[in-house]
Amino acid sequence: MIEVHNLTKRYRGGTAVDGLTFTVEPGRVTGFLGPNGAGKSTTIRMILGLDRPTEGTARVGGRPYAALERPLTVVGALLEAGDLHPGRSAREHLTWIARTNGLGRARVAKVLEQTGLTEVAGKRARTYSLGMKQRLGIAAALLGDPEVLILDEPVNGLDPEGVIWIRTLAKRLAGEGRTVLVSSHLMSEMALTASHLVVIGRGRLLADLSTEEFVAAHSGSNLEEAFMRLTSDAVQYRAGGTR
Template sequence: MIEVNHLTKRYRGGTAVDDLTFTVEPGRVTGFLGPNGAGKSTTIRMVLGLDRPTAGSALIGGRQYAEFKRPLTAVGALLEASDLHPGRSARDHLLWLAASNGLGRKRVQEVLEETGLSEAAGKRVRAFSLGMRQRLGIAAALLGDPGVLILDEPVNGLDPEGVIWVRNLAKRLAGEGRTVLVSSHLMAEMALTASHLVVIGRGRLLADLPTEEFVSAHSGANLEEAFMRLTSESVQYRAGGAR
């Protein structure tokens, strides 16, 4: 379980995340939604220990991310797919990650096959398309066979076949009892993928409920309409660094 408790992040000139509280439970795909500047990426970075909160806490299985000695075996995360060493091959990138967490070469081959990168494993990342970089990022997230997956815009750059693959992957992982949090701005895809939604706006919690209930509660014919009706009512946010 991911537990976000009164999480706050202030920058000079503004507040990116404002007293945010929610949980992400295992066994279901939770969609993490919000307009640009809502604070989604900042929240995820605090959950992963990449940003320090001004107040509150973010726990994974009751622990802070920094407390895991082999973090890839506990939490798999996809953030910026472009944040990869361009001179390394896909295989070498994964081997380096595996070695840092005490994982064997066999697991590297398994995730290359699972993500459809076996034939491209020897190619340098600089030659990868955005979609291939996304697949490599997902392979890295799966490397430690973690119980918690955090995927930020996982279908960005993927073709329709890849989008369906990510959708089915997220559902399968949740069906295995894992905790799956997917952040996305693609409402149609979230409607097909997530059974539960956490929606934030201006750094604050706007909704935390099953997808069907969310749509019904906001009189939307679909998720996109319901989302727009909710978030359009948010007060204009102060200047400051929300992402």
């Protein structure tokens, strides 16, 4: 479970995250939606202890990230900017993470298999397509067999096959009882992937409801347009440069 309470991040230039409170439950895929600049990445960074909140708290598996003894066994994350060494192979990359986190080598073989990378595991990362890099990022996130998975914009730039693969994987992980949070700025994609939605705009919570409820409320209209309407104030605020 992920519990976010009154989470706030202010920068000198403005407020990126503004008093957010929501819970991400296990056993389902939760879509974390908002237009560009809404504060999704900043929220995720605070959940993962990479950014310090100005106010409020974020807990993963019942504790703040910093209090987790073996973080990779509790939460795995795929962030937008991967830190992949181009000269390293997938197997070397994963083995290094496993070793520095006290995880057994058997996990490396397991996550390579789970992400379909076994056959290319010896190739250097510089030869990988974007789709393969995303799979490797997900393999690293799965290494500690964590109960919580956070994927930040995982389908950006992927071809249709890659998009379907991520969608299927997210659902499978949730089906295993894990907590899965997937961020996106595309309502149409989340409608196919997530069974629950947390929508933010301008750092504030706009909606926290099941995908079914959202779709039913906007049946007959284009989902992407309905999402744009919901977040339109946030977009106008941003475009006006008043942040």
